[in-house]
Amino acid sequence: MLTDLKRSLQNVDPMPLSDQRFDESHEWFEGQSNQQAQILGWLRRFGKSQIERRADDLAANGETFRVLSVGCGSGILDLPLIKTLADQIESGRNQTDVKDPVIHYTGIDPNPVACGRFRDEFDNLGTESVELSVLEETVESYDHNQSMDLTHVVHSMYYFGDPAVSLRTLIQNVADDGELVIFQAPKGELNRLADCFWQGHVSDPIWFSADLEKHLQETGISFTRSCLEAEVDVTDCFDDSCPKGRLTFDFIVQSDCEQLSAPIRRSVLEHLRSISRIDGQKIYAPHPVDIFVIHQSDEAQIQSDARVACSP
Numbered sequence: 001m002l003t004d005l006k007r008s009l010q011n012v013d014p015m016p017l018s019d020q021r022f023d024e025s026h027e028w029f030e031g032q033s034n035q036q037a038q039i040l041g042w043l044r045r046f047g048k049s050q051i052e053r054r055a056d057d058l059a060a061n062g063e064t065f066r067v068l069s070v071g072c073g074s075g076i077l078d079l080p081l082i083k084t085l086a087d088q089i090e091s092g093r094n095q096t097d098v099k100d101p102v103i104h105y106t107g108i109d110p111n112p113v114a115c116g117r118f119r120d121e122f123d124n125l126g127t128e129s130v131e132l133s134v135l136e137e138t139v140e141s142y143d144h145n146q147s148m149d150l151t152h153v154v155h156s157m158y159y160f161g162d163p164a165v166s167l168r169t170l171i172q173n174v175a176d177d178g179e180l181v182i183f184q185a186p187k188g189e190l191n192r193l194a195d196c197f198w199q200g201h202v203s204d205p206i207w208f209s210a211d212l213e214k215h216l217q218e219t220g221i222s223f224t225r226s227c228l229e230a231e232v233d234v235t236d237c238f239d240d241s242c243p244k245g246r247l248t249f250d251f252i253v254q255s256d257c258e259q260l261s262a263p264i265r266r267s268v269l270e271h272l273r274s275i276s277r278i279d280g281q282k283i284y285a286p287h288p289v290d291i292f293v294i295h296q297s298d299e300a301q302i303q304s305d306a307r308v309a310c311s312p
C-alpha cells in the first residue's frame with residue numbers, strides 16, 4: 001500500500017507546514033495521543049531524581065541546575081516539567097533562603113511562533129526558582145557554551161541537519177554526572193507514513209530510533225534504551241469536513257493536506273485504517289516512542305574526545 005503512495009508522491013512536492021500550522025497541528029496531535037503525558041511523567045520523575053541527587057549543592061548559594069530543551073516548540077511539554085522542578089526546589093527551601101533562581105532552563109527552537117507562545121505561557125507560571133531563556137535557534141546555530149545537567153531532545157532529532165554531529169556536540173556539553181535524554185520514535189507503521197512525505201522535504205534520510213541506536217553502538221557511546229507504548233486517536237482524520245481532523249492529518253504527514261490530491265489523501269487514510277485499532281466509533285493508531293539515556297561519565301567524555309581527535 002505504501003509502495004503505491006510513494007509512487008504517487010514521486011512527482012509531487014508535498015508542501016511543508018508553515019510555522020503557525022506546525023505549531024497548531026503539533027499541539028492538537030499531541031492532545032489526541034496518550035504519549036506526551038507518559039513522556040512528561042517520565043521526565044518529571046527523572047528530573048526530580050536528578051535534583052534530589054544534587055540537593056546539597058543546589059541548597060548552597062550560586063549553584064544552578066541547567067536544563068537544555070532542544071526543539072522545545074511552544075513548551076507544551078516543558079512548562080509542566082518546569083512547574084514540577086520548580087515545586088521540588090521551592091518545597092525544599094526555608095523561609096530565610098535566598099530566592100534567586102536555581103534552575104536555568106534554556107529552550108531552543110527555530111519556530112518563532114512556538115517560541116513566542118512558550119515565553120508568554122511561562123510568564124503565567126510565576127515561579128521564582130526558574131530562569132528561562134527561549135531562543136529562536138536550531139541545534140546547529142545555538143552556541144553550546146555551557147554544560148547542562150539535563151539535556152532533552154523530544155521528537156526533534158528527525159529535523160536535525162546532521163544528527164551525528166549535533167549528537168556529539170550535545171554529549172560534549174553534558175556536565176559530569178548529567179544526562180542527555182532522547183525521545184525518538186521507531187519507524188513503526190505511523191512513521192512509515194510520515195517518512196513517505198518527509199523524504200520530499202529533506203535531502204538526507206531521517207533518523208528513527210533504530211538509526212540512533214545503531215549510531216550509538218557504532219561510536220561506542222554507552223546508553224540505556226526503553227520504550228513507551230502509546231496510541232493516538234485518528235478518528236477525526238476520516239471526516240473530511242472536520243478542521244480538527246485536518247490538523248491531525250497534517251501533523252501525521254508533516255505536510256499541508258489541503259494541497260494533496262484526493263487519491264493521495266485516500267491512500268493515506270487506507271494505510272492509517274489498516275494499521276489502527278477500532279474501538280466502537282473510535283480509531284486508534286499505534287504511537288510508541290523509544291527513550292535513550294546517555295549518562296555523562298568520564299568514560300563517555302574520553303570516548304567522545306577520542307572520536308573528535310580521530311575524525312578527519
Ligand SMILES: C[S@@+](CC[C@H](N)C(=O)[O-])C[C@H]1O[C@@H](n2cnc3c(N)ncnc32)[C@H](O)[C@@H]1O
Nearest residue numbers: 071072073077110111138139154155156159160
Ligand atoms: C515535534 S516538535 C517537538 C516539540 C517538543 N519537544 C515537544 O515534544 O512538545 C519538533 C520541534 O523541533 C523543532 N526543530 C526543527 N528543526 C530543528 C533543529 N534543527 N534544531 C532544533 N529544533 C528543531 C521544530 O521547530 C519543532 O518545534
